[in-house]
Amino acid sequence: MRKHIVAGNWKMNKTFEEADELINDIKDQLEEITLDRNTQVIICPPFPFLEMATDYSEESYFAVGAQNVSDQESGAYTGEVSAAMLESMELEYCIVGHSERRAYYHETDEIVARKVDQLLKHGISPIVCCGEVLEEREANRQFEVVKKQITDGLFHLTAEQFANIIIAYEPVWAIGTGKTATPEQAQEIHAFIRGLIAEKYGQAVADETSILYGGSCKPGNAKELFANPDVDGGLIGGASLKANDFIGIATAF
Numbered sequence: 579m580r581k582h583i584v585a586g587n588w589k590m591n592k593t594f595e596e597a598d599e600l601i602n603d604i605k606d607q608l609e610e611i612t613l614d615r616n617t618q619v620i621i622c623p624p625f626p627f628l629e630m631a632t633d634y635s636e637e638s639y640f641a642v643g644a645q646n647v648s649d650q651e652s653g654a655y656t657g658e659v660s661a662a663m664l665e666s667m668e669l670e671y672c673i674v675g676h677s678e679r680r681a682y683y684h685e686t687d688e689i690v691a692r693k694v695d696q697l698l699k700h701g702i703s704p705i706v707c708c709g710e711v712l713e714e715r716e717a718n719r720q721f722e723v724v725k726k727q728i729t730d731g732l733f734h735l736t737a738e739q740f741a742n743i744i745i746a747y748e749p750v751w752a753i754g755t756g757k758t759a760t761p762e763q764a765q766e767i768h769a770f771i772r773g774l775i776a777e778k779y780g781q782a783v784a785d786e787t788s789i790l791y792g793g794s795c796k797p798g799n800a801k802e803l804f805a806n807p808d809v810d811g812g813l814i815g816g817a818s819l820k821a822n823d824f825i826g827i828a829t830a831f
């Protein structure tokens with residue numbers, strides 16, 4: 579049975595003290611609830627707070643992920659963080675190809691593919707983002723756009739490698755805007771993505787792949803989004819910065 583996943587992408591938010599407080603709040607709230615045994619909670623703080631998060635995670639129910647990784651192995655790449663470094667910190671997950679990285683840092687599908695390769699080489703599960711911008715949705719091009727992102731970013735992998743991939747469908751027009759895809763829109767494209775995976779790797783691999791929804795997901799709309807058969811959880815931005823909201827989403831299955 580594929581996992582339900584709720585992953586919090588903190589983006590470039592919080593100071594050291596604020597991060598400490600938020601992680602502690604999440605940890606305390608996780609102790610008070612009973613999570614579905616099939617649900618994995620992941621927090622993805624900025625790089626400087628990863629060690630703090632992994633320390634706390636040892637005595638809690640959440641796992642830790644990074645928000646980015648270099649597409650290079652090591653060496654003279656000032657400011658970059660390698661997959662080997664993340665592995666040495668025992669990180670289990672890393673977000674790749676977020677629309678903000680694609681838009682502001684020119685992360686192409688080819689770069690996404692190299693980052694995915696680096697992560698898999700170092701035993702880290704990539705959470706690979708895809709999704710169309712508003713003009714593409716208005717032109718009904720979302721299927722074509724997502725197909726290209728997934729094909730070029732991921733379909734060079736073997737089926738065995740692909741088994742470690744988590745996909746996050748995030749319509750760019752819904753990220754941080756307060757506009758959410760309707761449950762029907764989310765289900766339609768999640769089913770389409772699962773169909774692409776089935777065509778390439780077979781139904782069994784497709785059935786085991788967790789496909790998350792991202793884009794203004796909140797406690798108030800998570801339940802109806804997660805109720806869809808092909809929506810296996812969420813990648814959460816803004817609402818992951820408040821423990822109550824984040825835990826409210828993690829318990830929405």
Ligand code: PEP
Nearest residue numbers: 753754792793794815816
């Ligand atoms: C995100 O950036 O991955 C995201 C889903 O953000 P928000 O929840 O704030 O829309």
